[in-house]
Amino acid sequence: MIDLNNLLRKNIQNLKSYSSARNEFSGDDVILLDANENPKALSGLPIGINRYPDPLQKRVKEKLSVLKGISSDNIFLGNGSDEAIDLALRCFCNPGVDALAIFPPTYGMYKVCAAINDINVIEYPLNSTFEIDIDKFVDELKPEVKVVIICNPNNPTANVQDKSIIKKIIERFQGIVIHDEAYVDFCPEQSLVNDLSKYPNLIILQTLSKAWALAGARVGIAMASKDIIDVFNKVKFPYNISYPSLMIAEEALSKSVESQSRINEIIEEKERLLKLLPDLPMVVKVYPSSTNFILVKTTDSNSLYKYLIQNGIVVRNRDMETNCKGCIRITVGLDDENNRLIDAWKKYNLSVSL
Ligand SMILES: *Cc1c(COP(=O)(O)O)cnc(C)c1O
Numbered sequence: 565m566i567d568l569n570n571l572l573r574k575n576i577q578n579l580k581s582y583s584s585a586r587n588e589f590s591g592d593d594v595i596l597l598d599a600n601e602n603p604k605a606l607s608g609l610p611i612g613i614n615r616y617p618d619p620l621q622k623r624v625k626e627k628l629s630v631l632k633g634i635s636s637d638n639i640f641l642g643n644g645s646d647e648a649i650d651l652a653l654r655c656f657c658n659p660g661v662d663a664l665a666i667f668p669p670t671y672g673m674y675k676v677c678a679a680i681n682d683i684n685v686i687e688y689p690l691n692s693t694f695e696i697d698i699d700k701f702v703d704e705l706k707p708e709v710k711v712v713i714i715c716n717p718n719n720p721t722a723n724v725q726d727k728s729i730i731k732k733i734i735e736r737f738q739g740i741v742i743h744d745e746a747y748v749d750f751c752p753e754q755s756l757v758n759d760l761s762k763y764p765n766l767i768i769l770q771t772l773s774k775a776w777a778l779a780g781a782r783v784g785i786a787m788a789s790k791d792i793i794d795v796f797n798k799v800k801f802p803y804n805i806s807y808p809s810l811m812i813a814e815e816a817l818s819k820s821v822e823s824q825s826r827i828n829e830i831i832e833e834k835e836r837l838l839k840l841l842p843d844l845p846m847v848v849k850v851y852p853s854s855t856n857f858i859l860v861k862t863t864d865s866n867s868l869y870k871y872l873i874q875n876g877i878v879v880r881n882r883d884m885e886t887n888c889k890g891c892i893r894i895t896v897g898l899d900d901e902n903n904r905l906i907d908a909w910k911k912y913n914l915s916v917s918l
Pocket of ligand 1: 643644645646647671715719744746770771772773774779782783784
């Protein structure tokens with residue numbers, strides 16, 4: 565059995581959070597003279613922009629609650645899901661003492677966030693087909709590991725992990741398991757949202773930055789037991805999501821039909837790219853993808869990367885990542901953009917032989 569209080573850092577357990585007077589009143593007919601705001605927005609700006617935003621983001625959570633089929637009490641919203649990663653590390657890992665376990669190659673922010681918080685990172689590399697080596701993980705798990713992050717589907721490899729292996733980790737590990745589902749809207753069957761109530765040590769991360777097309781709004785989602793969500797709400801900056809971002813998130817979430825058809829278009833376009841890429845110069849292997857990006861192994865990703873830049877196309881060079889020698893990661897763009905990529909890439913040999 566997981567005892568959340570035992571897992572939390574002492575200072576977090578004992579924390580009294582910032583309280584705003586506004587929490588003490590609910591209702592519409594109220595005069596707000598408590599927060600030193602300007603009583604009136606400048607002309608032409610959104611009504612309400614002069615007020616501090618809702619610290620608990622109730623309206624957006626209500627929409628998400630319906631879409632995800634869980635209670636608002638199990639939802640935390642952050643300034644991108646990066647905020648939730650940072651909060652989890654800060655709440656559960658003592659700097660200089662505890663450690664984070666990751667499965668590289670994976671999302672770069674985990675390591676950066678750990679480094680900022682002076683938390684040691686222990687790596688359990690994925691095998692050659694980018695799957696978690698569960699036996700190795702269980703055998704070599706270090707006692708100082710307090711948090712495990714599994715990115716699934718994984719960035720940059722685009723593959724999914726076996727659900728039974730993930731569940732085994734959640735069931736066996738006595739600390740916090742973060743299941744980062746940033747790309748799950750492209751393969752919804754992979755989500756653990758329906759298992760949330762079974763696992764008090766599970767934190768699921770999702771985001772509006774990818775499938776929901778709101779990277780500029782910075783809205784990330786963490787879903788977990790109410791106890792964990794309450795801790796996150798206590799530790800976060802009180803007004804961590806701006807009023808414009810909340811308005812926009814609410815509007816986007818009411819367009820779930822349009823959003824789903826956009827997701828389907830991206831998936832179709834990805835299938836088209838998956839067929840075209842293997843025939844291009846330098847391509848060694850095109851990995852399967854459950855996401856909106858594709859990992860391609862080439863004979864020389866450094867020169868290909870530079871060549872594409874010269875042609876005005878930016879992809880991600882993943883050459884230096886674990887088991888990713890020669891790999892580039894390509895985001896699925898608009899049809900025209902993808903065509904330009906393919907056309908430029910086709911001419912690669914021509915350009916180097918000149
Ligand atoms: C893009 C991405 C995120 C999302 O970040 P936001 O801060 O929500 O924009 C989280 N995890 C992974 C693996 C990602 O690729």
